[in-house]
Every structure is written in structure tokens, then in C-alpha cells.
Amino acid sequence: MPPVHTLSRLALAFTLGAIPLTLVSPATLAQASAVAEREQQTADGRLQALYEREYAWRQAMLGKVLDDEGEWQAGSRWARVDPATQRENLAYWEQVLAELDAIPVEQLSHNEQINAATFRQIVTTLADEVRFKTFQAPLNSDSFFWTGLFPRMGGFEDIAAYQRYIERLRDLPRYFDENLGNMRAGLERGYSVPRVTLAGREKSLEAYLVPGQGNPFWTPLADMPENIVGSEREALEQQALAAINEAVVPAYSRVLDFMRDDYLQQARSSLAARDLPDGEAFYRAQIRAFTTLDLTPEEIHQRGLAEVARIEAEMQAVIAKTGFEGNLQEFIEFLRTDPQFYAKTPRELLSYAAYVAKKADGYMGEVLGFLPRRRFTILPVPEAIAPFYTSGRGGLNSCLMNTYDLPSRPLFNLPALTLHECAPGHALQAAIAKEAPGEIPRFRRDNYFSGYGEGWGLYTEWLGTKMGVYETPYEDFGRLSYEMWRACRLVIDTGVHYFGWTREQALAYLGERTALSTHEVTTEVDRYISWPGQALAYKLGEMLIRRKRAEAEEALGADFDQRYFHDVILGLRSVPLPVLESELDSWIAAGGADPYAGEAP
Incomplete structure (x- = not known):
């Protein structure tokens, strides 16, 4: 929503008759306009000073230092994480939120309203993490405080x-x-x-x-x-x-x-987040942190059940295309056991992913208006963590593909996985965040909201159907299996952490509805159990993007251009989902134009 400045409030007063029209003069209107501009500058300036101060403080707290170019780099120490430091951090963030509350949102410029909403979500999440003392469990089944402490690739510059x-x-x-x-x-x-x-x-x-x-x-x-x-x-x-x-x-x-x-x-x-101290409030805070949405566990559970039913119907249609005679469970067992669907060497799996990535490259000009210069590589997941790591993970410089236990890594899943992790998913998404026109504050450049980022990643798996990436019904079933996997997360995460599901229930629910291997099913369910709320972000974010695309196609008709739709999403960088929805609504209302029109090349 655009800001309501003093001038617009004055105009409203005229409309309602609160100020006699005979009193209005050009000088009065000019004065009101000047007041509105000063208010905006004051509000914008206060906000900018606040988030720049907090971000610099946070980087120093994490042990980082500024280099000669003004960029934050790893310093000579790690962050302090002792209880006294945690209490100091919480007091600081609570003060920051109080200062943020004192800045009138309606007086902010449009861009600063986006910054304010994003900043509030970040600081609120940071404060909540300390309030619930999540630092007392700095690990889960997927990630640990003792890993990722040195560069994945290459050395240092000097x-x-x-x-x-x-x-x-x-x-x-x-x-x-x-x-x-x-x-x-x-x-x-x-x-x-x-x-x-x-x-x-x-x-x-x-x-x-x-x-x-x-x-x-x-x-x-x-x-x-x-x-x-x-x-x-x-x-x-x-x-x-x-x-x-x-x-x-x-x-x-x-x-x-x-x-x-x-x-x-x-x-x-025990498994449930509700079993922890102040567990129900903690779980709801985790939902807000990862999804950036105010949804109850009950609402999320029901959305998940509806998506599971929809996707299962699509799965049945794809099975019919293969000519397989049998039910869903028999088809899944066929996919899990037939050697034709599995790589014989790590190189074969990596090469398959590389082929998909290169094929997708041929469609990038149809998918995006703005294309980044940066490129990524494809690497195997390091051996030390591969046994319990996910199937793949993508970032700015590389996409990691898991080559551990090849009989648990079906090739028919790789097209969807590669689109999600590499391009147009996370690797490309990260490159655009670095290179897209339009400056954003430092605190936003380094931030990542799962609902936004993972929502985009899952959306790109579906986008592959528009790009001609899936070559066989088996690969299309792999895509649906991956979408079902994310829909099941909505049911399983809330089922375990709110409704008291057992681990066996969760394993059965995921295993019976997807073509994931038994190893992957176990790894994934343990991740959901040990990381409450994180798994909810993917499907909720993707559902929002697909819903907005459908609305844009209906509203804009022949004027809809998916390149500009995607440019709006990625050009925002990482924002809370309500901000993404609001910006897409504004883009649709304005006619769906190229968001970079007029930008210098």
C-alpha cells in the first residue's frame, strides 16, 4: 500500500468537508506538500539509520570486520554465544523493535515500507530465537554448529x-x-x-x-x-x-x-515441539519465522491435506501415461527397485544433473527478463556429511548433488531437483540477488526468508513443465513426487509438533505417497522432527507464487509476460511473503509492465 502523506490526508479532509474549500490556496497546497516531503524524509532517515546501525552491530557481534571496500568479512573470532551475551543481544533487539514502532509507517516512502516490513520480520525472529533459548540446541539432524566453518571452495584472497x-x-x-x-x-x-x-x-x-x-x-x-x-x-x-x-x-x-x-x-x-518448555508458543513462533505468515498449525495441516489429495490425482494421471498396470503403491515400489532408474557411478548422477542444468539454460531467456552474469558449478556433497544430507542443495557458487548411496538417488527425480537447486532455482536466484538493478540495504542483501526462497525453488520445479525439461512420464512423476513431498511436509510437521504424531506415522505418511527412497524418507522426516517449522516454508511459498501467477494471467490476459512476473519476484530479493504478495498485486494492478524498463544496461 502506498504511503498516506500529509497532502492526501488534507485532500481527504477537503472531500469530507472538514476544511472549507474557500480557505484553500496554492500556497496552502504547496505548504502541505512540503510538510509531507519533510515527514517522509524524516521517517525514511530514521528508519535507515536504525537498520544500518543494527546491521553493523550484528555483523560485529558475529565477529566480522569491514574490508577496504566497506564489505563485511570474517574476522579473527567466532560469535560469542554464552548466556550473558544472549541476554545482551535480546535487550538490544527489543530496543530496536521499540524504536521501529515509533516510526510512522504511513510516512515512509514505498521502498522504505518494504525495508521496514523486512527489517521487522528479521529482528523479531532474532529476538524470538533468544527468548525461546534456541541457542541451547545449536544443531539438528541436518545442520550442526561444528560444520560449515570454512570456505566450501577455494582459499582466501590475501x-x-x-x-x-x-x-x-x-x-x-x-x-x-x-x-x-x-x-x-x-x-x-x-x-x-x-x-x-x-x-x-x-x-x-x-x-x-x-x-x-x-x-x-x-x-x-x-x-x-x-x-x-x-x-x-x-x-x-x-x-x-x-x-x-x-x-x-x-x-x-x-x-x-x-x-x-x-x-x-x-x-x-519425545518429538513434538509442544513438549518443550513453552512449547506451543515456541512452535507458533517458528511457523512465523520460517513462513513469515500468521497461520495456525490447524490451518496449515488442512492446507496440506488438500494439496496431498490434489497432487495424488495428478499422479494417477501420469501413471496411466506410462502404461503401468497397478496402483500407486505398486508403481512407487517399481520405481524404487528397477535398476533402469538409478545411476551406477557418482559421475553418472552428476552428469545427469549437468545435462538438465544445461538444457534449462536454453529456456532462461523465455523465463527471465534480467539474466545474471555469474555462473555456478555442480559438486558432490562432501563425504563427511553425505550420509545424512539432503539430496541436493544450491547456492551462489555451486549446486551440491548427493552421490552417497546411489540406490537411494533415483534419476527421475533429478530434473526437478536440478531446477530447484541450480537454475532457475537457488543458484540463479542468488546470482540475481547480487546483480539485479536497484540498490537494497545491506541487511536485506545478506538475508534469506525460507518462505520466499524455498517457495521460489519449488515453483521452478513446476515451471519446468512450461520449459520442456521433463522428457518422460517418469520424470514428470518425479516432479509430482517432489511436490507431494513438500505438501506432505505441511501435514507431517504440524502432525508431529502439534498433533502428537509418532515418527512411525510420519515415515509411513511420506513413504506411501512419494517415490523418495527409504533412506531419503528417513532423512527427511528426522529433519522435520528436529527442526520445527522449517519444512513448512516451501509449499506455502510456492502456493502463493502460483496463486499470484494465476491471478496475473487472468487479469492481464495477453499482456501477461512471465519474464516480468519472475523479475518482480527475484528483483525484490528475499522478503516476507506478505510483502511479496502486496508487490505482485501492485504490479498486476499497474498492467504487468517490465519492472526494469528504463534501467541502464
């Missing part, structure tokens, strides 16, 4: 960055000890990850127990730029080796001992 990296390695014992202290406190108050979802996850620590150059933390040293030579190179290598042997390996050893001897023994046996 000596100073390597020196900061080595200092971070030295700081690792402190960071890990604070996390372990938080986890002990969580166990004491009954707040932990469900034990059943963590089975075997401690094995992800073992690779980091290797001393010297065999340790994963040596990776950036192995990829050191060629311009760092001689004694400087040797000094960095020796310092890194010492830090790995003296700090990293002992720190990981302590975490492994704690996980085996304490956490996995004492973690809760």
Missing part, C-alpha cells in the same frame, strides 16, 4: 584474510565450549533435539580429528593463491598446522566426547 582465519582456528575451543555449555543448560531444562533424529550424526565430527594436512580445515591452505609465496607462505602454513593440531583437533574431540557420552544419552525421547 595474507590478512589467512591470518584472521588462523586466529579463528585458535578461537574455536572457546566457541565450541560456549555451545557445549548452552547444550548442557538445555538438557537441564528439558530443551534438546529429539534423540532419535541424531543417530549417527556424531560421525560428522570424525573427519576433524585428523591432525595436519588431512584435516578439512587445511583446505583453504591447500588452495592458497599463487601470489602468496616464499617465507610468507611457509609461515602461514606452519601457523595453520599448529592451530589445527593444538586447537581444532582437541576442540572437536571434546565435542565428540560430549555428543557420545552425554547428549545422545540424555536428549529427549
Whole structure:
């Protein structure tokens, strides 16, 4: 909604007769316009100062430093996560929200209204995480505080960055000890990850127990730029080796001992988020955080059931096209067991994904008006985490495809997975976020809302039907199976965390309705159990985008251009779903024009 400035309020007063028209003069109108402009500048300026201050404070709190170009880079320490720091963080964010409340939204410019809504969602989520003490469980079945602490690809640019990296390695014992202290406190108050979802996850620590150059933390040293030579190179290598042997390996050893001897023994046996301290309020806060929507668990559960029924009907139609004689369960068993659907080597799976990605490239000009310059690569999921990692994951520089346990990675799923993770999904989405015309504040550049981002990823799987990507009914069934997977999440997540489902119920519900392998079904269900609310974002975001596309096609008719529809979505970058819906409504009402018309190339 555009801002209601002083001038429009004055015009409304004239319309209602509150101000006699005989009193209006050009000077009065000019004065009112000047007042409105000053109010907007004041409100915009206050908001900008607030979110820039909070963002800079947050980066420093995370241990980051500014480089010579004014960009935030990893510093010489990790974030402090001890209870005292958490209390300080909460007090700060509560003050920020109070200051945000004092800024009149109606006086903000349109762009700053978007910034305000996005900023509010971010800070509210950050504050809620501390209020519910989620820092006392800094892990789930999918992600852990001890992974992802060094670059996935390549080294650092200069000596100073390597020196900061080595200092971070030295700081690792402190960071890990604070996390372990938080986890002990969580166990004491009954707040932990469900034990059943963590089975075997401690094995992800073992690779980091290797001393010297065999340790994963040596990776950036192995990829050191060629311009760092001689004694400087040797000094960095020796310092890194010492830090790995003296700090990293002992720190990981302590975490492994704690996980085996304490956490996995004492973690809760119950599953539901409602079973946690203040559990119902916590689960509702998680729903808001991941979906950015104010929906109840009951509403989400019912939406999920409706989607499951719709998709199952489409599945039956696709099965009929294959000529298979049998019911849905028999067809799924056929897909899970027939060797024709599975790669024999990791390279074959990666090559299949690469083919799909390259085929999709041929349609990008029909899908998007703005195309980024950046490209991505396709890599296997690292061996240390592959056994319990998802099928794939995409980002700015790469798409990871899981080649572990090839009999659980059907090729008919790969087209949908590649579209979602690579392009036009997450890798392309991240590149556009970096390169699209129009400046957005730093706090928005680095932010990611699951409802927006994962909603787009799932939407691109459906978009593949418009791009000619799916070549066989089996691949189309794979797409529907993936969509069913996300619809089942709405039912399973709420079923487990609100309605008290057992793990066995959740496994059966997903396994009977999708062609996911048994390994994938188990991995996914454990993720939903250990990460309340996260899985809800995908389908709810996709449903909103597809609903808005249908509305745009109906309203605009022949004037609808999907390139501009997609440009509006991706040009916003990551925003709460209500903001996305409002912006698409405005675009439709304005005639569906190219959002970048008039922008310099």
C-alpha cells in the first residue's frame, strides 16, 4: 500500500468537508506538500539509520570486520554465544523493535515500507530465537554448529584474510565450549533435539580429528593463491598446522566426547515441539519465522491435506501415461527397485544433473527478463556429511548433488531437483540477488526468508513443465513426487509438533505417497522432527507464487509476460511473503509492465 502523506490526508479532509474549500490556496497546497516531503524524509532517515546501525552491530557481534571496500568479512573470532551475551543481544533487539514502532509507517516512502516490513520480520525472529533459548540446541539432524566453518571452495584472497582465519582456528575451543555449555543448560531444562533424529550424526565430527594436512580445515591452505609465496607462505602454513593440531583437533574431540557420552544419552525421547518448555508458543513462533505468515498449525495441516489429495490425482494421471498396470503403491515400489532408474557411478548422477542444468539454460531467456552474469558449478556433497544430507542443495557458487548411496538417488527425480537447486532455482536466484538493478540495504542483501526462497525453488520445479525439461512420464512423476513431498511436509510437521504424531506415522505418511527412497524418507522426516517449522516454508511459498501467477494471467490476459512476473519476484530479493504478495498485486494492478524498463544496461 502506498504511503498516506500529509497532502492526501488534507485532500481527504477537503472531500469530507472538514476544511472549507474557500480557505484553500496554492500556497496552502504547496505548504502541505512540503510538510509531507519533510515527514517522509524524516521517517525514511530514521528508519535507515536504525537498520544500518543494527546491521553493523550484528555483523560485529558475529565477529566480522569491514574490508577496504566497506564489505563485511570474517574476522579473527567466532560469535560469542554464552548466556550473558544472549541476554545482551535480546535487550538490544527489543530496543530496536521499540524504536521501529515509533516510526510512522504511513510516512515512509514505498521502498522504505518494504525495508521496514523486512527489517521487522528479521529482528523479531532474532529476538524470538533468544527468548525461546534456541541457542541451547545449536544443531539438528541436518545442520550442526561444528560444520560449515570454512570456505566450501577455494582459499582466501590475501595474507590478512589467512591470518584472521588462523586466529579463528585458535578461537574455536572457546566457541565450541560456549555451545557445549548452552547444550548442557538445555538438557537441564528439558530443551534438546529429539534423540532419535541424531543417530549417527556424531560421525560428522570424525573427519576433524585428523591432525595436519588431512584435516578439512587445511583446505583453504591447500588452495592458497599463487601470489602468496616464499617465507610468507611457509609461515602461514606452519601457523595453520599448529592451530589445527593444538586447537581444532582437541576442540572437536571434546565435542565428540560430549555428543557420545552425554547428549545422545540424555536428549529427549519425545518429538513434538509442544513438549518443550513453552512449547506451543515456541512452535507458533517458528511457523512465523520460517513462513513469515500468521497461520495456525490447524490451518496449515488442512492446507496440506488438500494439496496431498490434489497432487495424488495428478499422479494417477501420469501413471496411466506410462502404461503401468497397478496402483500407486505398486508403481512407487517399481520405481524404487528397477535398476533402469538409478545411476551406477557418482559421475553418472552428476552428469545427469549437468545435462538438465544445461538444457534449462536454453529456456532462461523465455523465463527471465534480467539474466545474471555469474555462473555456478555442480559438486558432490562432501563425504563427511553425505550420509545424512539432503539430496541436493544450491547456492551462489555451486549446486551440491548427493552421490552417497546411489540406490537411494533415483534419476527421475533429478530434473526437478536440478531446477530447484541450480537454475532457475537457488543458484540463479542468488546470482540475481547480487546483480539485479536497484540498490537494497545491506541487511536485506545478506538475508534469506525460507518462505520466499524455498517457495521460489519449488515453483521452478513446476515451471519446468512450461520449459520442456521433463522428457518422460517418469520424470514428470518425479516432479509430482517432489511436490507431494513438500505438501506432505505441511501435514507431517504440524502432525508431529502439534498433533502428537509418532515418527512411525510420519515415515509411513511420506513413504506411501512419494517415490523418495527409504533412506531419503528417513532423512527427511528426522529433519522435520528436529527442526520445527522449517519444512513448512516451501509449499506455502510456492502456493502463493502460483496463486499470484494465476491471478496475473487472468487479469492481464495477453499482456501477461512471465519474464516480468519472475523479475518482480527475484528483483525484490528475499522478503516476507506478505510483502511479496502486496508487490505482485501492485504490479498486476499497474498492467504487468517490465519492472526494469528504463534501467541502464
